[in-house]
Amino acid sequence: MRIISLKATNIELTDAITKYVEEKVGSLEKLVQDFEPAAELSVEVGKTTRHHAKGPYLSAEMMLQIPGELLRATEEAEDLYAAIDLARDALRRQIIERKERLIDKTQNATRPDKE
Numbered sequence: 001m002r003i004i005s006l007k008a009t010n011i012e013l014t015d016a017i018t019k020y021v022e023e024k025v026g027s028l029e030k031l032v033q034d035f036e037p038a039a040e041l042s043v044e045v046g047k048t049t050r051h052h053a054k055g056p057y058l059s060a061e062m063m064l065q066i067p068g069e070l071l072r073a074t075e076e077a078e079d080l081y082a083a084i085d086l087a088r089d090a091l092r093r094q095i096i097e098r099k100e101r102l103i104d105k106t107q108n109a110t111r112p113d114k115e
Contacts, residue, residue: 001025001028001029001032001035001036001039001040001041001064002039002040002041003021003022003025003041003042003043004040004041004042005042005043005044006018006021006043006044006045007042007043007044007045007046008044008045008046009044009045009046009047010046010047010048010049010050011045011046011047011080013045017045017080020081020084021043021045021084024084024085024088025041025043025062025088027088027092028041028064028088028091028092028095031092031095031096031099032064032066032095034099035066035067038065038066038067039064039065039066040064040065041062041063041064041065042062042063042065043060043061043062043063044059044060044061045058045059045060045061045080045083045084046058046059047059048076054078055078056076056077056078056083057076057078058076058077058078058079058080058083059074059075059076059077059083060074060075060080060083060084060086060087061073061074061075061087062074062087062088062091064091064094064095066098069098071091071094071095071098073087073088073090073091073094074087075087075090
């Protein structure tokens with residue numbers, strides 16, 4: 001899986017944020033091995049607005065392009081690292097559901113001589 005873009009909106013993209021995103025996204029590597037080499041990930045982190053100081057105003061969005069589908073997870077939280085964790089968990093759940101659907105399709109194939 002390749003991270004094709006890492007973008008920050010309304011905040012500065014620091015080395016700590018970049019390292020944290022790469023570390024957390026690295027845990028998804030094992031799940032997307034079946035979709036390699038076509039799996040590409042775009043990550044956007046930042047503030048949703050410039051004027052809020054309370055509430056869930058920091059967001060993380062992850063979009064994973066796999067053959068035949070685009071998986072997207074967007075989460076908001078009061079802490080940027082928490083938003084990244086939540087988005088990673090949501091994307092992980094979507095990958096697992098997609099893989100289970102593919103497995104179900106292949107296992108439920110009917111045999112031509114049976115009805």
